[in-house]
Amino acid sequence: MRPESAGDSSTDSLLTAASAALRVDRDALADALLGQLPVAVAVLDADLRWRYLNPPFQQVTGVSPTAVLGRAAADPDPAVPRVLADGRPRSGTFAGRAADFRRLEVADAPTGVLVVLPGGADTHRAELERTRARFALLEAGSERIGTTLDPDTTCAELAAFAVPDFAALALVDVLPLDTPDAAAGPATTRPDPGADRDRDRPRLRWRRAAVAREQAPPGAAPSSAGPASAPAAGTVRHRPGSVTARALAEGSPVVANLVSADELAALLPDEAALSAGRGAGVDCLLAVPLTARGRPIGVLTLARAHGSSLGFTSEDTELLAAIAGRAALTLDHARRYARSQNTALELQRALLAEPGSPHPNLELASRYLPSGITSVVGGDWYETVRLPFGRTLLAMGDVMGHGVEAAVDMSNYRSTLRYVAAMDLPPHRILRQLDALIAEQENARPATCVLALADPARARWTLASAGHLPPALLTSHTTELVEVPTGPPLGTGVGGYEQTVTELRADHALLLYTDGLVERRGEDIDVSLARLSALRLPADGPLDSLLDGTLAALAPEDAEDDIALLAARVRHRPS
Structure with missing residues (x-):
């Protein structure tokens, strides 16, 4: 809706009646109203030259009428000529302040632009309240964004924080974890005005990590909607010239307010975003780069629905850039942690691989389940060593600590075990x-360990433990925990280990495992082991099926620690 023109008959008659009732000249009354309004107002003509500014405008901006009247406005906001061209109100900045722009019409003809700034006696109080609200929002963002070390969760929290309070649609695109830092290049804070940087920049592949959009219940206004997750679009490439590509190329926020349908198609980063934007009826866009350690790692793209606002103001942009900046640091920390975890996991898998080859008289099966990047990679390990006289030594261990260092120590334990086992000593x-x-x-970490020496010729298991959980002996009807004398963990130098012997039978399967299989946070270990003792699985079927059944019955859905399993059984000899 356009503002009433200065020549509107109803406005004119009201002003005439008011001046008659107050017994003052109508023009003098109009001058007094403009001069004493608690709102800062200025008028530009059709050539964007200063023609009027009231006293509150002068007080708020410090602009002197003698210095500017009749002169062209310096570096006017891009929204100003657009308001003059199409008559649609917009927001932006003017004279260093947030401003609203409206086309001034006289006798239904456009004559200039009306510039309105916050002003008057309450300006300082309002500014203080805005500052307080800004800090409150930043504090809320810090609390709600980055609650975990999972990058995708952090991106989802950022998108959900933006919708619906700041936007009707939010997209978060990030570089894949395996993208080299040099590929994105440094963030640009001062773009070359003579170069179209985003067109020259290589079109990197980005991953759409989070999408949130406003959804209203049936019959409710859009403003009452809440955020709703939408499927992410997977890998995307940003179209050149889009606000997203420009924000990444320039290293600073890019705003496009009150755009047309054709402009929307060019300014949203990809077809999936365009489809979501059209579905939400958006016409105002803001893209903010997510920059950490001087390099872009992602970008937040926000969109507001048509009619919901006059656009993203400079105050909005500044606040959202501050929130995005804090989120970027949290996201960078999560990404670096995830990379470290992935490295540790790959190293552990490479080092663990398959255990050594046992004697043909022994069947083996093993499993390793990492806890995932939301927790920490541990130092679980297992090994088998083939010994003389048909014997095979089985080992299951757990290095204390987590991460790459634990995985490296795990490899050290395995190689040292193979060296010592070659001496053919008892467990x-x-x-x-x-x-x-x-x-x-000096820097080695302690580890728990249990050894089981299979001796089929003598039909016996010989077992010894260094602080590890007891092995389980499975038959077709029972699961028995083997009582093994427990010594201190390896690496302490205390020593004092003992061994025990139990019967090795063809219808039994021996199960070695790490604590991730049975332990639960806040639960007594006896309760955890009792759950394993209650397990009833056929011991005469395939060992792989036995391990799968064990994991299905005991492994927690959201494992907080790695799980390693090793099952062994005497191989049936053909009669």
Whole structure:
């Protein structure tokens, strides 16, 4: 809706009646109204030259009439000529202040632009309240964005924070984790005005990590809507000239307010975003780069629905850029942590691989389940060593600590075990030698370990433990926890290990495992082990099926620790 023109008959008659009632000249009354309004007002003509500014405008901006009247406005906001051209009100900045722009019409003909700024006696109080509200929003953003070390969760929290309070649609695009830092290049804070940087920049692949859009219940106004998740678009490429591509190229926010349908198609970054934008009826866009350590790692694109506002103001942009800046630091920390976890996981898988080859008289099956990037990669490990006289040594261990260092120490334990086992010592003496060798290494981490020596010729298992959970012996009807004397963890240098012997039968399967299989936060270990003892699985079927059944019955849905399993059984000999 356009503002009433200065020549509107109803306005004119009201002003004439008011001047008659007040017994003052009508023009003098109009001058007094303009001069004493608690709102800062200025008028530009059709050539964007200063023609009028009231006293509150002068007080708020410090602009002197003698210095500007009759002169062209310096660097007017791009919204000003657009308002003059199409008559649609817009917001922007003018004379260093947030401003609203409206086309001034006299006798239904456009004659200039009306510029309105906040002003008057309450300006300082209003500015203080805005500052307080800004800090409150920044504090709320810090609390709600980055609650985990999962990058996708952080992106989803950022999108949800923006909708619906700041936008009807929010998109968060990030670089894939495996993208080299140099590929994105440094963030640009001062773009070259003579170059179209986003067209020259290589079109990187981005991953749409989060999408949130405003959804209103049936019959409700859009303003009462809440945020709703939408499927992310996977890998995207930003079209050149879009606000998203420009924000990344320039390293600063890019705003496009009250755009047409054709402009929307060019300014949204890709077809999926365009479809979502049209579905939400948006016409105002803001793209803010997510920059950390001087490099762009993502971009937040926001859109407002037609009729919901006059556009993103400079105050909006400044606030959202501050929120995005804090979110970028949190996201960068989560991404670096995820990269570290992925590296540790890949290293652990590469080092763990498959255990050594047992004697043909022994069947083996193993499993390793990482806890995932939302937790921490542990140092779970297992190994088998083939020994003389048809014997095979099985080992299951868990290095204390997490991450790359634990995975490296895990490899050290495996190689040292193979070295000591070659001496053909009984299990408790192997643990003693292993403990002494690891204790000599200054930075080595302690580890729990259980050894099981299979001796099919003598039909016996010989077992020894260094602080590890007891092995489980499975038959077709029962699961028995084998009581093994427990010594201190390896690497402490204390020693003191003992061994025990139990029967090795063809209808039994021995299960070695790490604590991630049974332990639960806040639960007594006896309760955890009782759950394993209650397990009833057929011990005579394929060992792989036995392990799958064990994991299905015992592994927690959201594992907080890695799980390693190793199952062994005497191989049936053909009669």
